Amino acid sequence: MKLDRITIKPDEMNGQPCLRNMRLTFKRVVELAAFYPHREKLLKENPELEDEDIRQALIYVATYLDDRIVELPLNHETAALPRATPNGRHAAERSWSAPSSV
Numbered sequence: 001m002k003l004d005r006i007t008i009k010p011d012e013m014n015g016q017p018c019l020r021n022m023r024l025t026f027k028r029v030v031e032l033a034a035f036y037p038h039r040e041k042l043l044k045e046n047p048e049l050e051d052e053d054i055r056q057a058l059i060y061v062a063t064y065l066d067d068r069i070v071e072l073p074l075n076h077e078t079a080a081l082p083r084a085t086p087n088g089r090h091a092a093e094r095s096w097s098a099p100s101s102v
Helices: 026-035 039-045 051-062 076-080
Strands: none
Touching: 026 039, 026 051, 039 051
């Protein structure tokens, strides 16, 4: 895996990894990738970026994440279940009706 678009200079951007000697940190590139739902729009609005820049930024950041198993409490699934209303139906099943006029 070749990461040739990363530059780290202690005297620039507080030594944060930047993209191709620009004052654009990899952190910012990853934030932009997360913010824009479509990469085409991201590249159009940030013409200094290239598709390979985004790919390498994501790979670089991923190297800092450890794979680990997180133990969850036995009842963790109950938090995701929809709550039942007093009539026994789930909130998502309720139908909306306009308030009656007074």
